[in-house]
Amino acid sequence: MDKIYIWQQTLWKKLAKERQFSGHALLLKGRAGIGKSLFAHHLAKFLLCEHSENAAEACGNCQSCTWFTYGDHPNFYLLEPEALSILSGDTIVNSKVEEDTRTTKPKKKPSQQISVNQIRALNDFVYLSGHQDGYRVILIRPAEAMNPAAANALLKKLEEPPANVLFILVSHCPQHLLPTIRSRCHQITMPVPDVTTASNWLKQQNIKSPEVCLAAAGFAPLLALTFNDPEYMNNHGDFIQQISDPANFNPIILAEKMQRYNLSIVVSWLQKWCYDLLSFRCTGKVRYHPSQQLVIQTLAANIENKVLIVFMRDLISTQQLSKHPLNARLFLEEMLLSYAVLITATWNKE
Ligand SMILES: [Zn+2]
Numbered sequence: 001m002d003k004i005y006i007w008q009q010t011l012w013k014k015l016a017k018e019r020q021f022s023g024h025a026l027l028l029k030g031r032a033g034i035g036k037s038l039f040a041h042h043l044a045k046f047l048l049c050e051h052s053e054n055a056a057e058a059c060g061n062c063q064s065c066t067w068f069t070y071g072d073h074p075n076f077y078l079l080e081p082e083a084l085s086i087l088s089g090d091t092i093v094n095s096k097v098e099e100d101t102r103t104t105k106p107k108k109k110p111s112q113q114i115s116v117n118q119i120r121a122l123n124d125f126v127y128l129s130g131h132q133d134g135y136r137v138i139l140i141r142p143a144e145a146m147n148p149a150a151a152n153a154l155l156k157k158l159e160e161p162p163a164n165v166l167f168i169l170v171s172h173c174p175q176h177l178l179p180t181i182r183s184r185c186h187q188i189t190m191p192v193p194d195v196t197t198a199s200n201w202l203k204q205q206n207i208k209s210p211e212v213c214l215a216a217a218g219f220a221p222l223l224a225l226t227f228n229d230p231e232y233m234n235n236h237g238d239f240i241q242q243i244s245d246p247a248n249f250n251p252i253i254l255a256e257k258m259q260r261y262n263l264s265i266v267v268s269w270l271q272k273w274c275y276d277l278l279s280f281r282c283t284g285k286v287r288y289h290p291s292q293q294l295v296i297q298t299l300a301a302n303i304e305n306k307v308l309i310v311f312m313r314d315l316i317s318t319q320q321l322s323k324h325p326l327n328a329r330l331f332l333e334e335m336l337l338s339y340a341v342l343i344t345a346t347w348n349k350e
Helices: 006-018 036-048 063-069 095-103 116-120 122-128 148-159 179-183 195-204 210-216 221-227 230-243 251-258 263-283 290-301 305-321 328-347
Strands: 025-029 076-079 136-140 165-171 186-189
Touching: 006 036, 006 195, 025 036, 036 063, 036 136, 036 165, 076 122, 116 122, 116 148, 122 136, 148 165, 148 179, 195 210, 195 221, 210 221, 210 230, 230 251, 230 263, 230 328, 251 328, 263 290, 263 305, 263 328, 305 328
Parallel strands: 025 165, 025 186, 076 136, 136 165
Antiparallel strands: none
């Protein structure tokens, strides 16, 4: 975690140069899977570094940087829910949290929330402990995980901010934060890389099909890493091959094949495919399947927008049902037969 991502460098240069954060709190906001937490850690390390005054980066060698690297900096406090989703794509290894989960047997399900007690525990950090009364950084992520009592307790701290303390809040859903918290933060919208940048970055991580992973992750590069899985790739490849070939498409066989796989994911494949059919008809461009553009062009030519939009609307309901189907195979058969009607009816017109 020594380097920020390439798409964050412009923002980094600006922040490192200005070093002026209005107020005592920063809110780094943006979608999941773009590296907000890593950026926040990088910033905390930089601000705590003993030699960063006129530098562009933390030195990496001082006592402070060493503490930070080993995850035990006395002036840095990471506040997060017990059960931080590892799929967020923003996960940073925190040595303290890791130790705890390794050595203690979980008695109950880890909490998804940040509790008021966790916020209250900050008092010791802010007022009692710490190193040489120096600058302190508190990182809260994801900030929307604070329950109402925790949010109110934090608000009180932001209203009367302790000296020499910077709060960094990281949020995928800033709209779920109290407006009074948001208004007390200097808000920064975190950059999202364009498809080429994200794709190139994934190639550097040795991802074989960056395009497929990126599309699966809604173009969030860190999230895309989690889709680099052979089972996912094989099923996705088979699915797309079938639905893109009306002459040989067999809904019954495909349903049987996919019934044991995650149904929500299968529905999302068809949703993205249909999105591209409609997108091509309306704009001449595809978003999720650039390598299939010719096939999409051919299929899209014979489907009416109105029919496609109705089908896509039905897929939204199908997606909602996908978590609790009575029978996975029948559920898929129904969806795929409807799709077959959509494409073969128009296909036969030729
Ligand atoms: Zn340093």
